[in-house]
Amino acid sequence: MSASTSASTSTPAASSSASPSAGASPVTADDLVLHHYAGSPFAEKARLMLGFKGLAWHSVTVPMVMPKPDVAALTGGYRRTPFLQIGADIYCDTALIARVLEGRRPTPSLFPAAVAGQARLIAQWAGTDLFWTALPHAMQPAGAAAMFAGAPQEVLQAFVADRKAMTEGMPQPRGGDATAALTQYLEWLSAMLADGRPWLLGAEASIADLSVYHPLWFVAKAGPMAAILTPHEALRAWMARVAAIGHGERAGKLDSAAAIALAKASTPKPALVEEGLGFAHGDPVTVAPSDYARDAVAGALVGLSADTVTLARDDERAGRVHVHFPRIRYVLRKAG
Structure with a gap:
């Protein structure tokens, strides 16, 4: 069972696509792809958010433990589970994923006024x-x-x-x-x-x-x-x-290679570095969680606000990706 839904406010569908595993529907750069594993508590939160919003999503199962080379290709080293992929944009932390899904489908709201x-x-x-x-x-x-x-x-x-x-x-x-x-x-x-x-x-x-x-x-x-x-x-x-909210519509499973191919075939969404926050567009920076799993992700700063930070990374397999983090409980530093 899922919560009631309203008309989607998703962005226009992109043309790039990747092949899902057998029996799944094709995936495009505008589709939601959740990287998770069944027993992860924070992944359960993300699955329930998708169910609450009544959204369809594709599933990629990630390893429970290191090493995670396919995860690193997309995130640059962020190792927490889950993360959300939309084409070549990678959203880390369920706090940020909640905001992304709220923008995607505002009703019903995760944040009632x-x-x-x-x-x-x-x-x-x-x-x-x-x-x-x-x-x-x-x-x-x-x-x-x-x-x-x-x-x-x-x-x-x-x-x-x-x-x-x-x-x-x-x-x-x-x-x-x-x-x-x-x-x-x-x-x-x-x-x-x-x-x-x-x-x-x-x-x-x-x-x-x-x-x-x-x-x-x-x-x-x-x-x-x-x-x-x-x-x-x-x-x-x-x-x-809460459990009865369900997990939304699982559109199908992707293997990690297909998710990486999707990123490489896609173009990240534009981002903006706001003035007055101590950083400039293109600064080489690192972002790391402040509490646990403090592996730093390095890249060029392309987006910054009071709420979020976005790094651009180039990966041999995934191509140019934008990796997005919330600002709360994350540390942004100029590299070197």
């Missing part, structure tokens, strides 16, 4: 404090064993090693401390629903609901660690409503 500020603040908290409490709670030994049940031991070991490298030096609660904090957070969230409202901020669903849901979705998959949700009946009913 009456609660837009609250929704953004809760979404920011959910993607940071809540996520980095839910994850270590869920990934305690019993939860990890449930999530990786049936998989070879080396798969779990590789996942743990990869995530340890991603979060090196990042403070986060562990074990019992994570469980204690998550217990309080669940009580706070349950209190928001105590008056019988269907969504966290009232009568309308918003980005707050999708952002809070995805860490709890991960907890719910963690076998015995999911018991922490049991006392919260209203919260579990709310989770069922």
Whole structure:
């Protein structure tokens, strides 16, 4: 089931295209291509945003762990999952993907006017404090064993090693401390629903609901660690409503080579560097997350505002691409 939709406000279709895998519809430079994998919490948030908007999209499955050479060809080294591709434009971070989808189809809105500020603040908290409490709670030994049940031991070991490298030096609660904090957070969230409202901020669903849901979705998959949700009946009913939004229309699967070919056959959208922000068009710069997975992406600055930063990169396989980042929780530096 998906949320109600309205007429699309997408840009005119481009002429370039790439061949999808068997059984999928052709993909053009104006189509939405989500690079993700099934078990990624932030990818679940992105899939729900697509469902909320009632949008069709093509799916590319990316590896859970490094190395990710096909991801690097498109992003320049950004390793987080998911990212959104539209032709030769690559949008990193679900906060930015939400804005892109909002522009693509404004109704229903992820940011209802009456609660837009609250929704953004809760979404920011959910993607940071809540996520980095839910994850270590869920990934305690019993939860990890449930999530990786049936998989070879080396798969779990590789996942743990990869995530340890991603979060090196990042403070986060562990074990019992994570469980204690998550217990309080669940009580706070349950209190928001105590008056019988269907969504966290009232009568309308918003980005707050999708952002809070995805860490709890991960907890719910963690076998015995999911018991922490049991006392919260209203919260579990709310989770069922969010899940019922669905993932929109999967137009088909692409392999990563086809996605790279699509980028090379496409032309990035124009971008603008606004004045007075300390940088000029064409500056060699790097952009890196400020919290975890701090791999820097290098390129020429072609877009900058208070909200976003855009780098132009040339890749032997993907051609000229524009890689877009939000400004919040990302560090922009002049190269060298």
